[in-house]
Amino acid sequence: MNAPPAGATVEAVAPPGPPRPAEVAELARLHARAQGIDGRVLDRVVAAAATEGWSAVWARHGDRHRAAGRPLHACRHHALARWPYPADPTADRSATAVVDAFDAWRRRVGGIERLVLELPGGRVAAWTAGLDPARPRPLVLVMGGIVSVKEQWAPFLRAARRLGVAVVVTELPSVGENTVRYGPGATDLVPQLLDRLGPQAARCGVHVVGLSFGGHLALAAARHDPRISSVLTVGAPVHALFADPAVWAALPRTTTATLEHLTGTRGGDTPALLAPMALGPAELADVRIPVRYVASRRDEIVPRSEWELLARVLPDLRWVEFDDAHGAPAHLTDTRLWLVGHLLRLCGDRRAAALDLALALRGRAGRTGRTGHPTDPATGRPR
Structure with a gap:
């Protein structure tokens, strides 16, 4: 590859940015449906996430379910809080909460x-x-x-x-x-x-x-x-x-x-x-x-x-x-x-x-x- 001419300015290419929130929400619909989360709940969370943040809203729902004694529901909501991957401290916490909530559920039902x-x-x-x-x-x-x-x-x-x-x-x-x-x-x-x-x-x-x-x-x-x-x-x-x-x-x-x-x-x-x-x-x-x-x-x-x-x-x-x-x-x-x-x-x-x-x-x-x-x-x- 030829070197740029002397004195020329080489313009750095910026790395791609994070996914757009609207794209994340649309692609997450499959995973929400697969977990039995009602589409209306998803719509409300998506609307709230525009101001509060994706991970924060889903994590709050997960915490409420866990506090109410519904560990499998908590697991499902925390799974979406860390979706598509843990990108912030709240999502990191939810990644751990997913496993903890599932563990509580499987001990309750047995056989897993x-x-x-x-x-x-x-x-x-x-x-x-x-x-x-x-x-x-x-x-x-x-x-x-x-x-x-x-x-x-x-x-x-x-x-x-x-x-x-x-x-x-x-x-x-x-x-x-x-x-x-x-x-x-x-x-x-x-x-x-x-x-x-x-x-x-x-x-x-x-x-x-x-x-x-x-x-x-x-x-x-x-x-x-x-x-x-x-x-x-x-x-x-x-x-x-x-x-x-x-x-x-x-x-x-x-x-x-x-x-x-x-x-x-x-x-x-x-x-x-x-x-x-x-x-x-x-x-x-x-x-x-x-x-x-x-x-x-x-x-x-x-x-x-x-x-x-x-x-x-x-x-x-x-x-x-x-x-x-x-x-x-x-x-x-x-x-x-x-x-x-x-x-x-x-x-x-x-x-x-x-x-x-x-x-x-x-x-x-x-x-x-x-x-x-x-x-x-x-x-x-x-x-």
């Missing part, structure tokens, strides 16, 4: 245990249900995306016994209590977790439910880890988001700011760091297990080319496509029915047909597609 593991890159915490060495069940390993804490999965943890599975819910690296740094080395997280859980936990197969960026880590791990029987995901980035500068430039500032926070980088250093994580056709050719994908046609984060790439390469992909934004916030019930139905089918559970019927009766099944061959329920692999 806390697990803390020391991995090579840091400490990972998880909530578990149904882990019993004497009675091994299919293991469902759940991991959210870059803004999702593990405490958001309370209903799924409670449903573990009813579904006949063991559940381990944890977080993406650098999210929540996970102190592993998010970046290229994060793709080792799932295999390392399975190593620590031990062979008995994976005896009946491992089904990874990874949302968004969590789905990307699951696909990366599935390339080489034979313990993984299937991957189920919603809006997982695969290649273009990591490798295409034009896709990165079009991302919401909330997304890029969160990735900066998780990686400890700024500006152009962030996409440069993440570029090696792209999974192209050569890498995806190693994924030979069933993959189930919920896609959104108006996804503002993950371009359509991501699941089109999967459809070209994977031998056993099934997907449903909703006319919705990232995470399909207007189709939460449909998404849950579709994913749990496929999970049960992959576990060889005949109750999957009932969920298929429920989804069909709702009349919102979305456009579906598939590749390859049907899977063998006994192995979870293509026939």
